[in-house]
Amino acid sequence: xxxxxxxxxxxxxxxxxxxxxxxxxxxxxxxxxxxxxxxxxxxxxxxxxxxxxxxxxxxxxxxxxxxxxxxxxxxxxxxxxxxxxxxxxxxxxxxxxxxxxxxxxxxxxxxxxxxxxxxxxxxxxxxxxxxxxxxxxxxxxxxxxxxxxxxxxxxxxxxxxxxxxxxxxxxxxxxxxxxxxxxxxxxxxxxxxxxxxxxxxxxxxxxxxxxxxxxxxxxxxxxxxxxxxxxxxxxxxxxxxxxxxxxxxxxxxxxxxxxxxxxxxxxxxxxxxxxxxxxxxxxxxxxxxxxxxxxxxxxxxxxxxxxxxxxxxxxxxxxxxxxxxxxxxxxxxxxxxxxxxxxxxxxxxxxxxxxxxxxxxxxxxxxxxxxxxxxxxxxxxxxx
Amino acid sequence: xxxxxxxxxxxxxxxxxxxxxxxxxxxxxxxxxxxxxxxxxxxxxxxxxxxxxxxxxxxxxxxxxxxxxxxxxxxxxxxxxxxxxxxxxxxxxxxxxxxxxxxxxxxxxxxxxxxxxxxxxxxxxxxxxxxxxxxxxxxxxxxxxxxxxxxxxxxxxxxxxxxxxxxxxxxxxxxxxxxxxxxxxxxxxxxxxxxxxxxxxxxxxxxxxxxxxxxxxxxxxxxxxxxxxxxxxxxxxxxxxxxxxxxxxxxxxxxxxxxxxxxxxxxxxxxxxxxxxxxxxxxxxxxxxxxxxxxxxxxxxxxxxxxxxxxxxxxxxxxxxxxxxxxxxxxxxxxxxxxxxxxxxxxxxxxxxxxxxxxxxxxxxxxxxxxxxxxxxxxxxxxx
Numbered sequence: 001x002x003x004x005x006x007x008x009x010x011x012x013x014x015x016x017x018x019x020x021x022x023x024x025x026x027x028x029x030x031x032x033x034x035x036x037x038x039x040x041x042x043x044x045x046x047x048x049x050x051x052x053x054x055x056x057x058x059x060x061x062x063x064x065x066x067x068x069x070x071x072x073x074x075x076x077x078x079x080x081x082x083x084x085x086x087x088x089x090x091x092x093x094x095x096x097x098x099x100x101x102x103x104x105x106x107x108x109x110x111x112x113x114x115x116x117x118x119x120x121x122x123x124x125x126x127x128x129x130x131x132x133x134x135x136x137x138x139x140x141x142x143x144x145x146x147x148x149x150x151x152x153x154x155x156x157x158x159x160x161x162x163x164x165x166x167x168x169x170x171x172x173x174x175x176x177x178x179x180x181x182x183x184x185x186x187x188x189x190x191x192x193x194x195x196x197x198x199x200x201x202x203x204x205x206x207x208x209x210x211x212x213x214x215x216x217x218x219x220x221x222x223x224x225x226x227x228x229x230x231x232x233x234x235x236x237x238x239x240x241x242x243x244x245x246x247x248x249x250x251x252x253x254x255x256x257x258x259x260x261x262x263x264x265x266x267x268x269x270x271x272x273x274x275x276x277x278x279x280x281x282x283x284x285x286x287x288x289x290x291x292x293x294x295x296x297x298x299x300x301x302x303x304x305x306x307x308x309x310x311x312x313x314x315x316x317x318x319x320x321x322x323x324x325x326x327x328x329x330x331x332x333x334x335x336x337x338x339x340x341x342x343x344x345x346x347x348x349x350x351x352x353x354x355x356x357x358x359x360x361x362x363x364x365x366x367x368x369x370x371x372x373x374x375x376x377x378x379x380x381x382x383x384x
Numbered sequence: 385x386x387x388x389x390x391x392x393x394x395x396x397x398x399x400x401x402x403x404x405x406x407x408x409x410x411x412x413x414x415x416x417x418x419x420x421x422x423x424x425x426x427x428x429x430x431x432x433x434x435x436x437x438x439x440x441x442x443x444x445x446x447x448x449x450x451x452x453x454x455x456x457x458x459x460x461x462x463x464x465x466x467x468x469x470x471x472x473x474x475x476x477x478x479x480x481x482x483x484x485x486x487x488x489x490x491x492x493x494x495x496x497x498x499x500x501x502x503x504x505x506x507x508x509x510x511x512x513x514x515x516x517x518x519x520x521x522x523x524x525x526x527x528x529x530x531x532x533x534x535x536x537x538x539x540x541x542x543x544x545x546x547x548x549x550x551x552x553x554x555x556x557x558x559x560x561x562x563x564x565x566x567x568x569x570x571x572x573x574x575x576x577x578x579x580x581x582x583x584x585x586x587x588x589x590x591x592x593x594x595x596x597x598x599x600x601x602x603x604x605x606x607x608x609x610x611x612x613x614x615x616x617x618x619x620x621x622x623x624x625x626x627x628x629x630x631x632x633x634x635x636x637x638x639x640x641x642x643x644x645x646x647x648x649x650x651x652x653x654x655x656x657x658x659x660x661x662x663x664x665x666x667x668x669x670x671x672x673x674x675x676x677x678x679x680x681x682x683x684x685x686x687x688x689x690x691x692x693x694x695x696x697x698x699x700x701x702x703x704x705x706x707x708x709x710x711x712x713x714x715x716x717x718x719x720x721x722x723x724x725x726x727x728x729x730x731x732x733x734x735x736x737x738x739x740x741x742x743x744x745x746x747x748x749x750x751x752x753x754x755x756x757x758x759x760x761x762x763x764x765x766x767x768x
Contacts, residue, residue: 032479032604035688037466037467038471038474041685042464042682044678049454049455065450068440068446069440069623070431071438076427076428083421087419089419093416107670107671108487108488108649111648111649115646142645238453238676239672240487240673260525264491264495287490287491287614288489289623289676290616291449294426295675301422
């Protein structure tokens with residue numbers, strides 16, 4: 001008893017519209033019936049995602065994902081894309097103008113980096129100490145590049161010396177390395193790598209899918225030429241849109257290409273134009289995943305908002321129905337813990353929690369959270 | 385006064401964590417400040433999208449897009465992927481087992497089709513009568529294929545004779561043709577094309593991004609070897625996940641490849657394994673865009689629900705606060721229009737509207753909608 005919708009036309013109606021041809025063929029090839037499993041509603045149980053990603057999505061990002069969509073050339077979408085660029089520049093700590101989000105998940109960004117930077121039989125050196133190096137090597141081979149793998153047992157990282165020897169031996173035009181090796185739990189130190197590569201005329205490509213936002217990375221200062229990440233790890237947006245940035249050095253290598261990259265969808269020249277990275281009027285290239293763009297924009301906005309938060313003193317809004325003084329008194333009397341109320345403009349409105357020096361330990365955080373839970377149970381105003 | 389979140393670490397904190405190296409470099413390269421534009425909330429105005437796509441997203445699909453996400457190998461996600469396969473088989477009218485959704489927008493599906501089917505210097509014939517043929521030719525050239533374009537002025541379509549001559553002249557292994565040429569508004573007739581191609585040992589690849597669901601297409605009956613569409617047109621889901629299907633003939637050509645496809649992200653062998661299309665245990669390949677998967681599943685479910693609706697008699701639930709008899713009487717007395725109430729199990733619950741034969745015109749639909757609007761204003765029960 002639905003109201004009949006005009007569009008999409010029902011498949012049954014389409015079949016009828018197939019006129020004589022459809023009728024003639026109906027005897028030999030039976031109609032594919034509507035699948036019954038799609039008559040059940042979608043069920044999405046809640047799961048706390050504490051694996052190596054994806055991580056859960058915040059209410060704010062979920063709200064963005066549930067927004068009505070807009071056209072892919074609408075000013076509001078282009079503005080969100082500009083804001084994403086600025087957010088990525090901040091998250092990556094880079095001033096690269098060729099900074100944007102790939103319309104695909106992390107592997108798509110890996111592929112975009114490699115296929116734009118490699119041409120013909122370019123040589124690439126891949127640091128393989130887990131699965132991501134293996135995958136990069138696989139992609140580079142598919143692209144026809146000469147691939148050398150610098151192998152380390154899983155669980156180990158590459159020293160500057162390892163890299164130096166590899167560069168000297170293979171003279172690659174590109175070094176691929178994984179910052180956060182999520183298959184082994186290794187964080188690759190990046191200091192000095194860029195300098196080492198550049199001295200050998202090599203570009204440094206870093207996979208930061210599992211690390212960006214959770215471990216320090218400074219694209220410009222560390223001399224990284226190409227950096228990409230996923231949206232579904234620390235950024236906590238749904239997978240489907242992957243931040244990437246190219247240094248001027250990397251951009252120049254792409255400009256020197258004699259052949260077009262083997263992909264249109266991931267052609268960085270076309271993408272730069274669509275994303276307004278080249279100072280020219282924007283050109284339609286493909287339809288960006290609008291909802292993913294909204295989600296990524298909000299995820300980056302949340303990262304930006306965090307930036308202005310003091311790590312030594314955490315301010316917490318006093319919950320409705322409570323008086324700050326009852327809470328601080330209760331904590332001191334029952335738990336021997338001092339925290340403070342607000343000061344000046346925040347007087348009466350917030351609690352201020354200091355975690356500094358000797359006191360900044362996980363045990364103290366746990367103790368305080370336990371005590372605050374206790375306070376919330378005992379200090380609520382009686383409703384008079 | 386936010387509660388400080390533990391993750392992601394603020395970029396400022398990350399910089400501090402960069403220890404001595406960070407400090408030494410801070411003088412030369414200043415910190416990239418948080419962009420102010422991301423401190424504003426995301427604003428998404430409502431727009432009625434009556435262009436050639438994307439189209440607006442239904443409340444049901446929006447709700448799916450705002451769901452919390454799950455892991456990309458969770459049973460519920462794999463089940464949604466299975467349901468998507470079944471939904472695409474139904475929408476495409478195909479029993480192809482190699483049926484899945486590409487993790488990207490329509491162009492990504494176009495690229496996936498071409499790069500999996502073309503190898504080395506394979507010859508492809510591209511029907512170009514608008515932009516989509518041009519783009520397919522561009523992609524095929526990037527892949528190193530021999531490309532011949534069958535040109536028609538924009539606004540025209542290809543006759544069987546045009547195609548026959550092109551096939552005879554160029555002997556391609558693949559013919560690309562656009563079903564719904566959204567740049568010119570042309571619908572390409574597909575009857576007989578498959579047979580023609582197969583007689584010449586050529587595969588038929590059809591772009592149905594702008595037509596699928598809105599114009600009849602019968603993949604198996606019409607002998608189409610590869611068919612793809614987007615999610616953001618008639619299916620009315622956000623862009624980012626693109627249905628695609630390969631015939632056995634196409635699958636066999638891919639199995640005969642001597643080299644791996646030049647893309648890992650779009651390698652149909654790996655995707656078939658991840659999507660459970662090859663009868664083998666599923667293998668992780670990449671992280672699918674979970675939210676897009678949920679949205680596409682719901683969009684296909686809505687298409688399936690439509691399937692069981694009779695086009696000649698539309699049943700409409702009697703709105704709350706109304707008696708069906710008041711409405712039918714009002715329509716007859718004031719507008720000279722007959723519609724009926726329910727029958728048997730639907731008695732008292734629905735209105736039944738017939739649109740058949742001579743009466744099935746747009747004018748009559750408009751007249752009835754106007755009359756129903758009038759009835760809704762005059763027949764509401766007084767609240768006693």
